[in-house]
Amino acid sequence: MLVALPASIAFGVTIYAAIAPSYAAIGALAGIIGATVIGLVASTLGGTDRLISAPCAPAAAVLSAFAIELVGQGIDPNTIVLLLVLLGVLAGIVQLLLGFIGVGRLIKYIPYPVVSGYLSGVGLIIIGSQIPKFVGAAVGTRWWEALLAPWSWDWRALAIGTATVIVAVAAPKITKKVPGTILGIVAGLLTYFALAIQEPKLWEITGNPLVIGPLGAARDGYFAAITERWHDIGDLHLSQIASLFGSALTLAALLSIDTLKTCVVIDQLTRTQHDSNRELVAQGIANISSAAVGGTPGAGTMGASLVNLNSGAQTRVSGVMEGVLSLIAALIFGSFLAWLPVATLAGILIVIGIRMLDREPLRFIESRATVFDFAVVLAVVVVALTIGLIAASAVGVAMAIILFVREQIGGSVVRHKVYANQMSSTWYRPEAEMRIIEQKGNQAVIFELQGSLFFGTTQQLYSELEPELGKRNYVILDLKRVQSVDVTAAHLLHNVRQTLQERGAMLLFSGVREKLPNGRNLREFLEQTGVVNASDDSVVRVFPELDAAIEWVEDHILGEVQAPAETETPIELQEMDLFSHRKDETLKDLETRMEQRTYRAGETIYAQGAAGDEIFWIRRGTVRIFAPLGAGRSRHIASFSRGDFFGGLAFLDNRPRGNDAVALTETEVYVLSREQFDLLAEEHKKLAFSLITAIARTLAIRLRHADTELTMLQEY
Incomplete structure (x- = not known):
């Protein structure tokens, strides 16, 4: 809780302060509610022990960017709040659906360069959004404008933020008993009150730009505000709701990736196995619940989960207790939270953003084999910063496809190429027959294929086959290790069949499975595409195993057909x-x-x-x-x-x-x-x-x- 709650408040402030500075207190309250509700619901319904779920950086990045865009369009602030709530609900619904249809297992397989670019992009967005608050620049100032105009800085905010960052970064090197985030906040508060001693105006909370200000969380006022929000949501136009789906998909994908990435790390550390789809359903319900009562969306968070694990947590109860303690802390220290300096929260988020930056891909530049992977990371980061996370998600998916195709093309689909006089069948023949096979066995060539035969590997396969098609009387293709075959590859095999048929040669298949990993019946597929004719085996024959195909070729080379046992x-x-x-x-x-x-x-x-x-x-x-x-x-x-x-x-x-x-x-x-x-x-x-x-x-x-x-x- 000591790690998750301050960060949740900071994320909430980041989102709602993008609407207007006066909304920072609403954001702090939304962060508290998010930490409480998500912690309780996700941990109760989820299946991952020790996982801590709370508002997170990806949610802050997407929602704050969304709020800034709406502000730029001149949308009424109250309407923006409604759309933020609805966006959180829609993202939760998407996660719920992803879990129900079983997509949870697939999200884990998004390539590392894409995930790395995603997280680094989010980290840079978080850092950029906090720089103006960190230096005390005027509201609406962009990060590069703030950095280029040091005369506009508020040295008080800079001092508070700097103290926070220094202590938050250095504290873990001195002690592990108290989280660095807490010590950083304490350092920021002490700096603020030290400044207040010399500047009495800082003791006033109302209208003070350096602190969050009153949360306005009175019971009657809170429930009235939530009820009024849902009443106003009913007045939104259908077009406004429809425009949210793109952002909802992006937010759901980011939250799901963040959660499952954390689950995988926990599995590795504890030698357990989480249920991806169950966890997505739980996270979806938690985000729907959080948004419905005015909280920010969230996910399974790496930092808080690792602190939880290292503190001795064993079950999901630890996650539930995080939510309970967040609520207790908010009720007890509610008035104290109003004094949290904005620069302190900005400093904490800058530290979180820096830790999200994945520096591992920098090593990819050292080798030509991994330069493209670095380009993928860089492309996702650049698109996230210049266009937005929605476009970055599209680029990430496209890059994932390119990575897959590149890997498939990079590896050879021909695992093994030999001739029949180099690889005999398991049939032991007399010495005289073995000599004949050794002399004439080069009439037959054997290709053991592997991987995926698809449009990306078709040309490579043909370049391997083509030199043999005009020389050999028998061409054996062993498909035992083939994972998939597409129509383009089937068309190539059909052309190979025709080429051999014109010479009176034969094409033999072995290891043709009725169920590939993708569920396709390979034999049926080859028949449907005209490669194999079940009623005519004069040109193409299919054998269950490679040994049977080689044995058949040996018999024909020897010019004999084995007599039936009865005769x-x-x-x-x-x-x-x-x-x-x-x-x-x-x-x-x-x-x-x-x-x-x-x-x-x-x-x-x-x-x-x-x-x-x-x-x-x-x-x-x-x-x-x-x-x-x-x-x-x-x-x-x-x-x-x-x-x-x-x-x-x-x-x-x-x-x-x-x-x-x-x-x-x-x-x-x-x-x-x-x-x-x-x-x-x-x-x-x-x-x-x-x-x-x-x-x-x-x-x-x-x-x-x-x-x-x-x-x-x-x-x-």
């Missing part, structure tokens, strides 16, 4: 590459040592952790190997078909299985246990040696191939 005939030992040059008698002895087994489709042949004393040769069917990933998940890492063997590593080192083997189709296998192999080795040492050598050689080829692929992947 496969079991292969004999002598037909397998590993045993093709062995004597029939030797193979008969080996076969007698082997066990023949049959597994149904989907049946587990062995599981991770099982004893590893058997090796398997596939006579018929297909087996897939899965590596467990934890939490019940697994990944397909290899496939074996007729004539291949699997389970060799565990057979050699006799350690537990490291993965799962599952029959994809009905599968027949030869099984040789380590015990039977040892018996065979006693009778046929040459066969046993040749068998181990052949197994080790095949495993070495597989391992060498896997190492090559891993090395390539590490380059990306």
